[in-house]
Amino acid sequence: MVGVGTANPKSGYSQEDILRRYGIEDRRVRSLFHNSRIDQRYLHLPAVDPAGGPVTETQGQLLDKHRTEGLELATRALRDCLERAGAEYADVRYLCCVSSTGLLTPGFSALLIRELGLRRDCGRADVVGMGCNAGLNALNPVAAWAAANPGQLAVMICIEVCSAAYVFDGSMRTAVVNSLFGDGAAAVAVRAAGSGPGGAGLLKFSSLLIPDAIDAMRYDWDDALHKYSFFLDPDVPYVVGAHSEAALDGLLAGTGVGRDRVAHWIAHSGGRKVIDAVKINLGLTEHDLRHTSAVLREYGNLSSGSFLFSYQRLLDEGRTAAGDYGVLMTMGPGSTIEMALVQW
Numbered sequence: 289m290v291g292v293g294t295a296n297p298k299s300g301y302s303q304e305d306i307l308r309r310y311g312i313e314d315r316r317v318r319s320l321f322h323n324s325r326i327d328q329r330y331l332h333l334p335a336v337d338p339a340g341g342p343v344t345e346t347q348g349q350l351l352d353k354h355r356t357e358g359l360e361l362a363t364r365a366l367r368d369c370l371e372r373a374g375a376e377y378a379d380v381r382y383l384c385c386v387s388s389t390g391l392l393t394p395g396f397s398a399l400l401i402r403e404l405g406l407r408r409d410c411g412r413a414d415v416v417g418m419g420c421n422a423g424l425n426a427l428n429p430v431a432a433w434a435a436a437n438p439g440q441l442a443v444m445i446c447i448e449v450c451s452a453a454y455v456f457d458g459s460m461r462t463a464v465v466n467s468l469f470g471d472g473a474a475a476v477a478v479r480a481a482g483s484g485p486g487g488a489g490l491l492k493f494s495s496l497l498i499p500d501a502i503d504a505m506r507y508d509w510d511d512a513l514h515k516y517s518f519f520l521d522p523d524v525p526y527v528v529g530a531h532s533e534a535a536l537d538g539l540l541a542g543t544g545v546g547r548d549r550v551a552h553w554i555a556h557s558g559g560r561k562v563i564d565a566v567k568i569n570l571g572l573t574e575h576d577l578r579h580t581s582a583v584l585r586e587y588g589n590l591s592s593g594s595f596l597f598s599y600q601r602l603l604d605e606g607r608t609a610a611g612d613y614g615v616l617m618t619m620g621p622g623s624t625i626e627m628a629l630v631q632w
Contacts, residue, residue, distance in 0.1 A: 291373025291477040295364035296330035317463040329470035329588035354390025354452035361473035369475035382411040382442035421620030423592040438480040445475040446593030455517040470588030474596035488630040494539040501623035529565030535625040552614035557584035557594040
């Protein structure tokens with residue numbers, strides 16, 4: 289991974305800002321927001337109506353937001369990524385775009401190639417609807433493409449405009465989602481080892497699907513509001529925690545790398561209880577997950593791109609050394625736990 293870049297909307301909101309803007313007085317909902325371990329999120333909130341509350345957005349308007357704001361965030365994240373990789377638009381030979389906050393056909397990959405003037409013969413793919421885990425699901429084939437095309441640059445961009453997938457109806461179901469997610473994009477550039485400046489090498493990917501929890505995270509259609517509504521089962525943290533050790537064992541099997549040799553841990557910032565479940569079940573410390581927790585605190589859950597925000601913080605910290613091993617971990621609908629073993 290030779291470069292990583294991130295982007296967020298310009299407008300940041302505290303949890304109290306959002307509660308005030310939506311006029312939320314329900315004690316249960318307010319408690320949910322204030323006990324989230326989230327200080328701030330960057331969001332594309334709707335305009336304020338004459339009465340002082342947010343304008344109600346239709347599903348069509350939400351899809352327009354997903355496209356317009358998604359392109360802007362993706363462009364900024366890609367520029368940041370390429371600058372750090374010492375590359376230019378013309379160097380991008382494969383582009384994979386990941387999103388779960390809206391449906392576009394043609395997808396973000398085609399739109400970005402046109403808008404930014406990327407090569408017309410750039411290979412591309414769009415991974416849509418897989419959820420918070422999808423960054424690692426997509427990084428796997430991106431790395432495979434780079435390995436099959438030495439010297440060529442492959443890029444993955446996670447584009448999540450979570451404020452384009454919001455439903456506000458006053459229920460605890462929607463309050464859980466509305467208290468958690470933020471908007472952001474993250475890009476990572478990948479090139480085969482030995483073909484240019486290097487970063488962390490991607491050694492192995494693993495997946496663990498938990499079919500018994502297939503309905504724990506899902507989109508439903510809300511007939512009353514005419515919108516898609518995301519659902520998070522309260523047991524998600526326990527499902528993730530109970531299976532995280534098996535997922536890690538599967539990743540490390542056959543590598544000769546023991547758990548005690550992993551120096552760096554990057555997990556998806558899925559929420560307060562999810563982070564706690566991972567920490568407890570894998571025997572990690574607060575320090576091990578410091579970047580995961582910091583991203584949750586400063587940005588909220590950024591869906592598929594969250595782990596790249598944490599990875600960027602790790603690089604900027606400057607504490608990685610040649611030979612260090614690291615584990616990347618995401619989780620999401622399926623239910624699934626995705627992992628990657630990396631080495632500097």
